[in-house]
Amino acid sequence: MSTIVSLRGVAKAHGARTLFSEVALTLHEGERVGLIGANGSGKSTLLRILAGAEAPDAGERILRRQARLAWVEQQDAFPGVETVEQAAALPLAGQGLDDAQLHVRVGEALSRTGFLDPTQPVESLSGGWRKRLALARALVQEPDLLLLDEPTNHLDLESTLWLERFLQGARFAFVVISHDRAFLENTARRMIELSPAYPGCCLDVEGPYSALLERREEYRAAQAGYESALANKVRREVEWLRRGAKARTTKAKARIDEAGRLMGELARAKERNAQAGSAGIDFQGGGRQTRRLVTVENLGHDAGGRTLFDGLDLVLSPGTRLGLVGANGSGKSTLLRILAGEQEPARGAVRRAPALETAYFDQAREQLDPEESLRRALAPHGDAVVHQGRQIHVASWAKRFLFRPDQLDLPVGLLSGGEQARLLIARLMLRPADVLLLDEPTNDLDIPTLEVLEESLREFPGAVALITHDRYLLDAVSTALLGLDGQGQAVPLASLEQWDAHLREAQAPRERREAEPPRRPARRPAKKLTYKEERELEGMEAAIGEAEAALAAREEELADPAVAHVASELEARLIRRDEAQAEVDRLYARWAELEDKQAALSDPGGE
Incomplete structure (x- = not known):
């Protein structure tokens, strides 16, 4: 496989705190890499170094000649644009493409990410669709390697599953930071854990997230055995030193130096294990024996x-x-x-x-x-x-x-x-x-x-x-x-x-209803259309189009992850969505009623 980008001996610190050091990493064409680590371990910083957006304190980044990288940050910002087409075209500015080439590149990227209307306003997009637009903006660059920084943050399940399927079908290589373990299991085929507990600050494993778990346990067991054996050796050396050994011979001097080295190594091993620690969560049970709480x-x-x-x-x-x-x-x-x-x-x-x-x-x-x-x-x-x-x-x-x-x-x-x-x-x-x-x-x-x-x-x-x-x-x-x-x-x-199966079964009848033309009530004897009814019938298709657009906007508002945790706003948006749906249903019913009345006048005998 051809190499896209490599890091050699890379180190980075924030102030007095070292995030990572001696990182060696090579990414190849077609690789699907998941990057994990504790908060504050430097995952986003490492991604910025890979993207070339930040320089390391030490080491080097080697990028293949003419390799194309695209980067999707945690926060999706689209400054100075109004439509999704304009947002997706931003990276192509100044590249010398003519209008036709620009239209094809942008249109393909928007189509791959599910956008049907290139003139859709950016401000109308929910959180999930803004993430899709950020992906479209990356795809127009036709990247060899896509870098994604926590794209699943605060996405609902539907948006996460879409992103999962999208990455499973990707032709380019990618590195994704995520805390969603099921997402990593289903998308990554190589896992890297960033932690100072590992040599070179990385545990690099071929396979999905579950493979990393197995390898991590093997590593920790080996480290525990090594630390135990080292502690026993240090204990013996300390006992020898306490007996008052004199540094009179070269051999004795060497043993004293070796004891110092072993104690230093034991301290470093304990420090590495301490740095790899996580929150100590242990809920207190009430001890109640009642079967029905x-x-x-x-x-x-x-x-x-x-x-x-x-x-x-x-x-x-x-x-x-x-x-x-x-x-x-x-x-x-x-x-x-x-x-x-x-x-x-x-x-x-x-x-x-x-x-x-x-x-x-x-x-x-x-x-x-x-x-x-x-x-x-x-x-x-x-x-x-x-x-x-x-x-x-x-x-x-x-x-x-x-x-x-x-x-x-x-x-x-x-x-x-x-x-x-x-x-x-x-x-x-x-x-x-x-x-x-x-x-x-x-x-x-x-x-x-x-x-x-x-x-x-x-x-x-x-x-x-x-x-x-x-x-x-x-x-x-x-x-x-x-x-x-x-x-x-x-x-x-x-x-x-x-x-998932229950939701698909519930969705199928709705999709069939949407695919079928609206059912109209049986014809009844009708009076002549009034002038007002004629005008109403003429404008009905336009009115329904506007109502359906309003309903779609209300549904996008409801899907916004930003309000998922705000009960009052969520309830208000549910009410607006239901009102919009009721207006669409009312207009379809009224349209059927007016058309039946008009048909009855032109064919009074019926069929």
């Missing part, structure tokens, strides 16, 4: 003039780990708030065991005061917290969740999304709970933290109800799944594949 009977709730779910019966018992799935706005968060007792249902009952302890993780981070310091958010009443019956200093508790001592006095509002998620989990852990209710706890978490969260949820003795877009976590943790379609149905599921 929460019982839901005939539960129903409405929002925006539609039924979210109805007739729902559910029991949460110790060991139950219930995953909730469904599109944005389908009622998952509403159901969790009802289970938490923070919202009353419209119908039915929720019965809780006496003195039930519930811990609730709120996806909107509404439980955090942005002005409060990290220290006070963790320990409101002093400099210590109590976990599993013993006091722990707040600095040690913060360190367990990967916070640095210098962050303790920072306002919570200055923390990143991932740091705020870790803070909420740290506070939840201090509350003994019988039931954990977790609404998107995985947003902004890195893979090492996700792995620890997964293990903690598996071992939690109480009941768990979990909402997450992380398919890998749902598959690994859930003992049962419940699918909400937002139209009143709550479907018990055995797997995510079963939910």
